Amino acid sequence: MTARWLPATLLGVVAIVQVALAQGGGLTPWKGGGFGMFSTLDHAAYRDLDVVIDAPARSETLEIPASLEELAARAAAYPGDALLRQLAEGVVARERRYNRPVTRVTLSVWRTEFDPLTLAATEHPLRTFVYEAR
């Protein structure tokens, strides 16, 4: 009897966690196993992630390189501390591989919203994360 319900129970538990993370943690409803796909415009195509690198005599925006694309996609889909820190550490490691100074990485996740009548699109900040490089 218990085993019979195991798959459905797992589905229910994962879905409850997904709703909690989406409502309180910024997880896109399309992901995480809560079956919220095709329900909202809040998904990868309408999320943006900026990376700003600071160092003495340096402050510039980084175009996400191919090697960090997956990490960036994960962080944009769920801008929680762990994934944002992982991305920031990846950015720092990459900069140092190229012998470029970096003391701080600022990550900003943006979400596009559309006006209900005119559909005019505007970006709204979802999360900003500052990582101090040591």
Add this chain to the structure above:
Amino acid sequence: MIQPSQDAGSESPAIRRSLDTIPRSPHAIDPLRLVAAQPARPSWLRSAAPSHLDTALRLTAIALLLRPMGQWFVRPAILGAAALLLISPRALRMPAIWLALAFAVAVRIADDWPLADNHIYLLAYWSLAIALSLRSAKPIATLGFNSRVLIGFAFACAVLWKALLAPDFLDGRFFRVTLLTDPRFGEASMLIGGLTADQLQANRGALEPLPHGAALLTPPAVVEPPRLRQLAALSTWGILVLETTVACLMLLPSRRRVPVFRHVMLLTFCLVTYAFAPVAGFGWLLLVMGAAQTEPHERWLQRLYVIAFLIVLFYAEVPWTGLLLDFSRSS
């Protein structure tokens, strides 16, 4: 003298008499008791003959092969297991292989969390359900139950998001924007919605946001022909009604005509939705789960699910909206 019988399966009265008269040793063991004393065979080995359950299992394996998933450390295992399931009837009914598949799919989900699509989660639950069902005393009934509950819960979640949690579905924004900006729906928007290619291009530009919350004083207008608005409204409410109906039917007790309506609505959902929605993997999985709910005598229904599986394959591999669009332009 004992005459040989014409029918090898039946005993002549002479044979029966001769068997009854064979003197038995008091220490001899009754052959029937010997058979009964043997350990019970696992449920997955009891029936070696092909059954309708095998159709659902094989289609699951085919779906796994059609859309390879995961990194190098899970992909070969998933593809290898799927190939083994297809070529070996014995492997097809081994719970351990399905359990391993469920584990491999779970590893694939965890590896790049949260990027996996929802049907990958459903595939993991389904593989686990197959493993548990094959170990149970009633594999067909257990798998049918799991199929109904999994589809019912998944669709209930989808309805919850669309109807209550998402802020931009019921007011039509989701499909209005998606039909204009998602390249996978562009041809359908032109074919059914009546947009021209230039209008579609201009709309995509108009819907590009300026960076960091900036906004134009007079933003460009978005062109939405009445047919496109009707298509967006029909998609919004049609999907919601279909998903709600499927969720309710799957979770209702199997009384009277409920099972028939389940099949009708699930097949309708798959054949309508996956004509446009670019997630054939989800469609195949739902059809496989629907096939697992059929009764052994419902062969026509099982064939219908196989045909629907092939139609979704056709939808995914043939750019039919583009071809129709080209045809309508040329004529």
